[in-house]
Amino acid sequence: MKLLLTTCLLFVLLSATAQLTYPTLYVDYDSAWTFKNLKIIPVRKKNGGGPPPGGEIVPLASALDKGMITITERGTTALENVHWLRFNTHGNTPVYIAGGEIISGGRQDRMIVRDTILQPMEKDQYVPVMCVEEGRWSDKEKKFGYGNFANSGLRKTLDSTHSQVQIWLEIDRQLQEGKFKNKTSAYMSRFEDKKYIKESDEYFKFFMGHFARTDSNVVGFVAITGDKIIGTDIFDGTDLFYPQLDPLLHGYIDEAMEAGAPVTLKNPPVRRYMDKLLQDEHSQQQFVKDKGTIFKEGGRVIHVNTYTKDTPLPSK
Numbered sequence: 001m002k003l004l005l006t007t008c009l010l011f012v013l014l015s016a017t018a019q020l021t022y023p024t025l026y027v028d029y030d031s032a033w034t035f036k037n038l039k040i041i042p043v044r045k046k047n048g049g050g051p052p053p054g055g056e057i058v059p060l061a062s063a064l065d066k067g068m069i070t071i072t073e074r075g076t077t078a079l080e081n082v083h084w085l086r087f088n089t090h091g092n093t094p095v096y097i098a099g100g101e102i103i104s105g106g107r108q109d110r111m112i113v114r115d116t117i118l119q120p121m122e123k124d125q126y127v128p129v130m131c132v133e134e135g136r137w138s139d140k141e142k143k144f145g146y147g148n149f150a151n152s153g154l155r156k157t158l159d160s161t162h163s164q165v166q167i168w169l170e171i172d173r174q175l176q177e178g179k180f181k182n183k184t185s186a187y188m189s190r191f192e193d194k195k196y197i198k199e200s201d202e203y204f205k206f207f208m209g210h211f212a213r214t215d216s217n218v219v220g221f222v223a224i225t226g227d228k229i230i231g232t233d234i235f236d237g238t239d240l241f242y243p244q245l246d247p248l249l250h251g252y253i254d255e256a257m258e259a260g261a262p263v264t265l266k267n268p269p270v271r272r273y274m275d276k277l278l279q280d281e282h283s284q285q286q287f288v289k290d291k292g293t294i295f296k297e298g299g300r301v302i303h304v305n306t307y308t309k310d311t312p313l314p315s316k
Contacts, residue, residue, distance in 0.1 A: 024046055037225045039265075043218065043232070044217045044219065045218075057239075057302070060098070067090060068089065069089050069118070072088075087118055088125070095117070095118045096117050099305075101146075102132060108132075108137055109131070111154070112128075134168045135184035146247070218241060224270070225256045292305045
């Protein structure tokens with residue numbers, strides 16, 4: 001009987017640590033930082049945020065930087081290959097790819113469709129993607145590189161429509177509103193605009209400076225602009241969060257610059273929102289159903305993402 005109780009308790013503890021909910025997380029409202037149109041509230045892991053029991057996983061940006069993965073076009077210049085990219089792993093560590101990450105180069109810039117873990121293996125692995133550069137499909141393939149997370153507006157369009165046409169329309173809307181000059185309708189063209197770069201760098205230096213000075217148990221954050229929560233990204237460990245902090249911040253900074261306003265949203269509605277998201281596994285699944293994604297691998301929740309640009313906050 002004692003062994004049975006111990007086993008049951010261990011199962012409960014392991015199940016709790018496999019979820020990204022209040023038993024393992026807390027939202028640090030007292031450490032919130034605000035700069036111009038963007039407010040960031042850190043989400044911390046109660047156990048310190050160390051490596052999770054499921055084993056090491058390397059994020060895509062780090063894997064590319066360390067030569068642990070290569071990305072190439074699926075094959076010929078045929079247009080039917082536009083929605084797939086070939087990934088080859090090098091080494092013994094799984095590589096984590098998040099939906100909304102942008103891969104620049106090739107014959108067109110692309111955006112990853114959904115969260116995926118690529119296991120180390122010798123054979124080719126193919127990942128679904130969407131085009132984020134409508135006006136280019138070149139015969140000559142450029143080398144692929146990492147291009148940041150898309151902003152929450154584009155990620156929302158991706159997850160809610162899975163439509164290439166709607167993604168192009170959203171990119172075109174953003175480029176027109178931002179008055180970004182480009183020849184290929186590329187989402188990434190904004191990062192070539194000198195005025196945009198200067199303002200974006202101001203945001204980035206402010207927030208990265210605060211993250212550098214805070215405790216290293218942050219595994220995600222809530223992003224707010226104006227009177228809206230524009231998104232959340234929470235991971236199951238610091239080993240996944242911190243390597244992706246740079247591109248994640250750029251995505252949210254882009255959203256705040258593109259469609260934001262000075263922050264007026266107070267903590268009470270944010271708390272209600274986060275209660276819906278983090279109370280327990282069941283309420284989280286229901287809340288995220290039409291507001292984002294939950295990525296699991298082997299019962300372990302790896303990533304929770306929400307976006308609420310045009311969605312009313314939950315009532316009391």
